[in-house]
Amino acid sequence: MPKYRILLTGSAGAVGKAISPALIASGHYVRGFDIVKTPNLEDSHVGSVSDMKAIDNAMDSMDTLIHLGAEPNDCDFMTRLLPSNIVGTYNVMDSAKRHKLRRVILASSMQVVSGLWKKNDLPMKIEHGTAPVNHYGVTKIFAEALGQMYSINFGLSVIAVRIGWFTRTPKEAQQMASSEWSQNIFLSHNDACRYFINAVEAENITFIILPATSKCKTRQMFDLEPARQAIGYEPQDTFPEGLPFKIN
Template identity: 30%
Template sequence: MTPAPSTPALGRLLLTGAAGALGQQLRSRLRPRCTLLRVSDVAAMAAAAPGEEVVQAALEDQPAIHALLEGIDAVVHLGGISTEQAFEPVLQANIIGVYNLYEAARRHGVKRIVFASSNHVTGFYRQDEVIDATMPVRPDGYYGVSKAFGENLSRFYFDRYGIETVCLRIGSSFPEPKDRRMLATWLSYDDLERLVLASLTAPVVGHSIVYGMSDNARTWWDNTPARHIGFRPQDSSEPYRAAREAAQPTLDLQDPAVLLQGGAYVRMGPYE
């Protein structure tokens, strides 16, 4: 990535989910651009660096989340459960938690949120379909349902209160694609940074949904409706294609995880 400008441009920023893999990546990348970076997670985090505040808090703890938003200009919300699980923990962190965040943002006058949604909001579409964010959601599990709820809640808070949100339907963000499915869904860490920065700095975003993917040769997602964000990925999964296809030379076309965009998530559960 191009080095951050010498003058911070993002003001006082809150990053939730800072203990997670993507949170740790963004913490170091966003810090030089902020007047203050406040980081939060339910899990323990590294000690505060210069220009940081570290606050350990659970999203379902409403008073703690209201205090967390005090004095903040914008939020990058990665917090919550990030995998398919039983409904009760998803309910607490991803549904009650995202409500607490938006209500606190309303009370404290925060005007922009970047919300980490997920490709699992549309996981039951087929891999031989190309879809965009204007099409109906088809979540592939409780996790996907919770992210669809977050997208709808953020739309309500924009329509009612004017809080702008960019919902990032993140594909698969890792150092490199792990399997053949990720050749379509991969989002490099550098492109993740580009996506978040575009979402924070675009002059007007309203309520927008953008798929988080690199410039992969084959994909199932069309980001045309979100071009106003200004996200232009620069990496691609193509250099990894030969190795991933050699490791998985045949596909079982009777397996829903092969046919559907959500992969293995489409056949998880029940959990009783």
């Protein structure tokens, strides 16, 4: 019997494709959900998170949600961020509540604090607050707040994960190679797998926001101690370790 039955939105995306085999190898069942076909999962649904019926259908018989399906960068608010990141996040949270899920893991972003870099001493801590510099960052603060509200009001166990920079392609990794600053917010593919497995399996979580990076190259940007304590996450990679591709 698989340990947990996970609905993974954004399963055809970079993070989704990286973590799904690792979750399965850890004994979990994974059902994908994405607006495009998911290549590497036997069980996957094609649909938009903005469609509540499609989400309800995919949530059936699941006990855990990893919600990655979203616009992953700043873009037009009304036509793209609103349906995918705002309505979509409402839909998955409300469906998770009605399906009585045991755990929800929401993809947030370091971009919720982009406006704080110059004001705070490093490493940055969750208690430093938020300061978005674009609409995308605002949608991720919405996701964090919605997760907290569903935890307080409806008892859902929610982890909002502020992902650093998970380089999706060799080209992105190449960009990172030329920026020491970026290497300090690197999240390797292998550390991401370890992170999400731990987030699924951790016990005794009501609501928590946690950062997700690998080991910093030169300077600790984010305080990873809360992730160690809450889910037992120990980063193992330093850029460019833990990538599935070579960079020049």
